[in-house]
Amino acid sequence: MKIAMIGTGYVGLVSGVCFSDFGHEVVCVDKDPKKIEMLERGEVPIYEPGLDTLMAKNVEAGRLSFTLDLHEAIDGAQAVFIAVGTPTRRGDGHADLTYVMAAAEEIAKAASDYVVVVTKSTVPVGTNRQVKQTISKANPDLEFDVASNPEFLREGAAIDDFMKPDRVVVGVQNDRAAEVMAEIYRPLYLREFPIVTTDLESAEMIKYAANAFLATKITFINEIAALCEKVGADVKSVSKGMGMDGRIGNKFLHAGPGYGGSCFPKDTKALARIGQEYASPMQITEAVIKVNEEVKRRMIDKLLDLCGGSFNGKTVAVLGVTFKPNTDDMRDAPSLTIVPALVGGGAKVRAVDPQGQHEGEEMLPGVNWVDDPYKASQNADLLVILTEWNEFRALDLSKIAGKMATAHMADLRNVYSPKDAKRAGFAAYESIGREGFTAE
Numbered sequence: 001m002k003i004a005m006i007g008t009g010y011v012g013l014v015s016g017v018c019f020s021d022f023g024h025e026v027v028c029v030d031k032d033p034k035k036i037e038m039l040e041r042g043e044v045p046i047y048e049p050g051l052d053t054l055m056a057k058n059v060e061a062g063r064l065s066f067t068l069d070l071h072e073a074i075d076g077a078q079a080v081f082i083a084v085g086t087p088t089r090r091g092d093g094h095a096d097l098t099y100v101m102a103a104a105e106e107i108a109k110a111a112s113d114y115v116v117v118v119t120k121s122t123v124p125v126g127t128n129r130q131v132k133q134t135i136s137k138a139n140p141d142l143e144f145d146v147a148s149n150p151e152f153l154r155e156g157a158a159i160d161d162f163m164k165p166d167r168v169v170v171g172v173q174n175d176r177a178a179e180v181m182a183e184i185y186r187p188l189y190l191r192e193f194p195i196v197t198t199d200l201e202s203a204e205m206i207k208y209a210a211n212a213f214l215a216t217k218i219t220f221i222n223e224i225a226a227l228c229e230k231v232g233a234d235v236k237s238v239s240k241g242m243g244m245d246g247r248i249g250n251k252f253l254h255a256g257p258g259y260g261g262s263c264f265p266k267d268t269k270a271l272a273r274i275g276q277e278y279a280s281p282m283q284i285t286e287a288v289i290k291v292n293e294e295v296k297r298r299m300i301d302k303l304l305d306l307c308g309g310s311f312n313g314k315t316v317a318v319l320g321v322t323f324k325p326n327t328d329d330m331r332d333a334p335s336l337t338i339v340p341a342l343v344g345g346g347a348k349v350r351a352v353d354p355q356g357q358h359e360g361e362e363m364l365p366g367v368n369w370v371d372d373p374y375k376a377s378q379n380a381d382l383l384v385i386l387t388e389w390n391e392f393r394a395l396d397l398s399k400i401a402g403k404m405a406t407a408h409m410a411d412l413r414n415v416y417s418p419k420d421a422k423r424a425g426f427a428a429y430e431s432i433g434r435e436g437f438t439a440e
């Protein structure tokens with residue numbers, strides 16, 4: 001089967017590469033000439049573990065190619081996937097569908113034979129019907145169907161998530177489209193991964209409901225963490241004790257500096273907006289959005305306390321700026337709220353991130369970048385762990401404490417314990433949802 005993939009971002013590129021690995025012929029299209037040039041040279045524009053090797057293997061096998069030309073990609077394809085961005089629209093929180101609708105128009109102009117137009121981007125309920133109308137209007141003679149196929153992969157574990165999904169969700173309107181989708185996912189179907197086949201609206205809703213639920217779970221434990229600090233409980237034990245309950249599960253129960261990333265912030269806002277539009281308010285999701293902003297502000301207060309009430313003139317070492325480890329994605333990362341507060345307050349910030357520097361240099365002005373945590377801590381007044389990269393999990397804390405002007409640590413991912421910090425010679429340590437200490 002020939003598949004065209006529109007958009008070679010975190011989702012489109014991974015999906016295109018994995019579909020080609022299933023044995024399909026895949027042509028990936030992007031509007032961005034720089035991305036296509038890199039891909040044609042065999043370079044991967046994003047950081048995603050394992051993607052370079054899998055991409056090279058399938059290009060070599062002649063199943064995977066890249067182009068700027070949508071006509072060339074669509075020619076002879078039985079399915080065209082739309083995997084373009086759906087960022088938050090400025091002003092009202094709604095998902096911005098400009099890129100999706102532009103892609104639909106382009107497909108309409110380029111296609112001539114029966115094709116299934118599959119939306120992989122996360123889109124509000126009703127969008128697939130809108131895509132259908134847009135295509136019919138632009139090319140009334142075209143025979144086509146639409147399908148909704150939201151993506152659940154996680155950056156940093158994207159290939160595994162795509163190849164071994166908990167489920168695949170497919171929304172269709174008829175058997176013909178369902179058969180094309182079944183053919184595309186046959187390798188997963190044969191290995192008995194569940195496929196949920198449903199209508200367009202339910203498929204669209206599943207994606208938002210799943211993301212809002214996960215954001216709620218994270219926010220719930222973050223709020224419990226704040227209470228733990230007040231009552232003298234340890235949120236790590238609380239998460240463990242809660243998570244062992246099979247009805248709750250231990251995932252997304254790690255307290256931290258607030259959720260971020262390319263999906264949860266925009267998808268919670270979009271769901272809240274859909275609720276308002278249909279006069280069916282998503283009150284829990286609205287509260288989650290508000291509490292998550294408060295969590296980030298609470299982190300800044302923690303850092304201020306550790307700096308004696310002012311950032312002015314302090315040197316702060318920041319470990320990690322990406323929204324989570326194993327990605328270079330900085331979209332809506334907590335660092336984008338916390339680091340500007342440090343810089344704005346007069347601190348000198350030295351940051352280190354295994355993959356985030358390239359994006360970070362543009363998004364975090366006024367920051368000095370170094371390549372290891374020990375250099376970052378030299379004469380620093382505060383060490384902040386913002387992203388739990390493996391590289392930061394086994395630091396020689398005594399060496400770091402010895403280099404610092406004042407050995408204070410804000411461990412916003414609970415990587416270490418108060419005991420570790422005390423033993424290493426830190427004079428003050430704060431983490432999330434646990435009692436910290438100040439020696440002086």
Ligand SMILES: NC(=O)c1ccc[n+]([C@@H]2O[C@H](COP(=O)([O-])OP(=O)(O)OC[C@H]3O[C@@H](n4cnc5c(N)ncnc54)[C@H](O)[C@@H]3O)[C@@H](O)[C@H]2O)c1
Pocket residue numbers: 006007008009010011012029030031032035083084085086099102103106120121122123151152153154155262263
């Ligand atoms: N990033 C994730 O972890 C993730 C996970 C699940 C779902 N999603 C959803 O998938 C969608 C894509 O997300 P992403 O993170 O891959 O976005 P991205 O911004 O990384 O990539 C989008 C790509 O589409 C290209 N593009 C836009 N319009 C185009 C057009 N008309 N023709 C060709 N290319 C075009 C852009 O140049 C860009 O390269 C979003 O709706 C997102 O919510 C993302």
